[in-house]
Amino acid sequence: MANRIxxxxxxxxxLPERSPAWRELEQVLIDVLDSYGYQEIRLPIMEKTEVFARAIGEHTDIVSKEMYSFADRNDDSITLRPEGTAGCVRAGLQHGLFHNQTQRLWYLGPMFRHERPQKGRYRQFHQIGVEAYGMAGPDIDAELILLCQRLWRQLGLDGLQLELNSLGSTESRAAYREVLVDYFGQHRDQLDDDSRRRLEHNPLRILDSKNPDMQALIADAPALADHLDDESRAHFAGLCELLTAxxxxxxxxxxxxxxxxxxNHTVFEWTTDQLGAQAxxxxxxxxxxxxxxxGGPPTxxxxxxxxxxxxxxxxxxxxGPRQPHVYIVTGEGAAARALQLADQLRDALPGLRVMxxxxxxxxxxxxxxxxxxxxLLALILADDELASDRVTVKPLRGQGEQHSVAQAAAADTVKELLAAAALPETDSTPQ
RNA sequence: GUGGGAGUAGCUCAGCUGGUAGAGCUCCGGAUUGUGGCUCCGGUGGUCGUGGGUUCAAGUCCCAUCUCUCACCCCA
Structure with a gap:
């Protein structure tokens, strides 16, 4: 184990032990999305680097230090996607999906960010992303949040808290940013190192600092809500009303x-107190x-x-794993007949799992x-059975004695025995 | 990128103040020569993360490095 790669x-x-949980989770998510009429879009895992740089912002943490970027053989800069929206927008524009129409889309798959791993945070991780295009009102905002709520309910998850805010229109956000830089700039001596850095790149983030020494300064800072324009205020109020209703x-x-x-405008997070620092x-x-x-039309x-x-x-x-219904035990020289019998059972009984x-x-x-x-059942195919053209059926979970049946009748026997035994525990259906 | 904790068998772990490796589970075989689960017996499996140092002697002490883990930063 020492030097193994x-x-x-x-x-x-x-690993196989864990994959059934993934499948089950994905199935619930997809079923809910289906029920809202969202359609899957499958996107590439890598894009030209500029797709992310332009969409996410050059000076964000993601773009400036977390992307897996490399030069391909033509010397183009390629990046493993750190998130899904940029690529989704690129694809939508490229194929005219936003042209005079609305879209409700989802995608699912791995994302890549070069961060220090910790609980709930990995360099390759998986997201399901949901995006709605071409709808400006707060009704679609509310729909997405309701969709989330339904997901949690279908998954049996409670205890998540929904946090909401409005950043306002791009213009009012920019104006507020100025005010904030001004304010924190005047109190530069009270800022910690992190916040001094944020002052240049993302002053709004200072508000979210966890440093207790800064809380007083933050509390006195100008509030975003006081700098929203009328349209932003109306949009946010509309959303709040819909959610309350x-x-x-x-x-x-x-x-x-x-x-x-x-x-811009609506931002939201569902958080938990169960995951350490990754809430x-x-x-x-x-x-x-x-x-x-x-480069697209206003959308x-x-x-x-x-x-x-x-x-x-x-x-x-x-x-837990998907257990086989039937396991075929073979004697020497019975391999050909056993493989045949297994396929015969699969043909006769769709959904049957035979090993x-x-x-x-x-x-x-x-x-x-x-x-x-x-x-649940073992079928024995050895010398005696081959000679007599029969197969021995042995229930392994206490549903009766083993007995011999004609090979041609094997499927019927299996069907009867499985019907008698309660199957649900073997079908790994979500409970 | 910065800091704390940890790396011993496939897995979970023990190994006291340094004397040169152990258990349970798994796997294989046997008790049970066509038959699982329970029990009992036996066996496979480790350059103790890696490299260096101290020492007569290092899993144990020191240094470096890698990985895991938690936290900061940031984010899903």
Missing amino acids: QAIRGVSDI AGIDYVINPRLVRGLDYY TVCAGGRYDRLIEQV PAIGFAIGLERLLELLGLDP SHCGGGSLKSQFKRADRNGA
Whole structure:
């Protein structure tokens, strides 16, 4: 084990033990998205670097220090996607998806950021992203939040808190930024190192500082809410009304600022206190100017992303492996007939999971394997059976004695025995 | 990028003030010569993360490095 090659730091394998939980989670997410009429868009994992640099913002942390970028063989700069929105916008523009139409889209897959790994944060991680294009009003904002709420409910997850804020229109956001830089600039001596850095790049983030020494200064800072223009105020008020009407609990967090440059108006986060420092499970907001900014027509848009590793950790799903219904135990020289019999069963009984024993070994060891695999039935195909054209059926979970049947009748027998045994525990259906 | 904790068998871990490696589970075999689960017996499996240093002697002490982990930063 000493010098064996290892995976890249912060990048992990999802082993067979864990993959059923992923599948189950993904299935619930997809079913809910289907129920809202959202359609899947499959996007490349890498893009030209400028796709991200232009959309996310050159001086954000993501672009300035967290991207996996490399020169390809033509010396073009390519980047492994650190998030999904930029690529989604690129694809939508490239294929005219935003031309005089609205779109409701989702995508699912790995994202890459070169950060120091810690609980709930990895260099390759998975997000499901949901985006709605071409709709300017607060109704679509509310729809997305309701969609989230339904996801949590379907997953059996409670205890998430919804935090909301409005950054205002791009103009009012820019104006507020000036005011804030002014304010913190006058109190530069009271800022910690981090915040001094933020002052240049993302002054709004100072508001979100965890440093207790800065809280007083932050409390006295000019409030974002006081600098919203009328339209921004109306949009935000409209959203709040819709959420209240829908019975959604939320907290307005005036310090909620997102790290990516493209956000304006509504921003929101669903947070938990169960994941240590990584409290955010789902986050998103409006980016009405992004599409123009990257060369498209003015197109309002809003989206959010969910970190699947974080969600999975909260859920503690543990479905266990999919056990075979039938395990075929073979004697020497029975391999051909066993493989045939297995396929015969699969043909006759769709959905049946059949494993043929491969690799030889004593019957004892094969039975052990059948048991370990969780099979409900063992079918024995050895010398006696081959000679008599029969097969021995042995229930492994206490549904009666073993007996011999004609090979041609094997499927019927299996069907009867499985119908008699309660199957649900073997079908790893979500509970 | 910065700081704390940790790396001993495939997995979970023990190994006291340095004397040169152990358990449980898994896997393989046997008790049970066509038959799993329970029990018992036996076996495979470790250059103790890596490299260097101190010492007669290092899993144990020191340094470096890598990885994991938690936190800061930032984010999903």
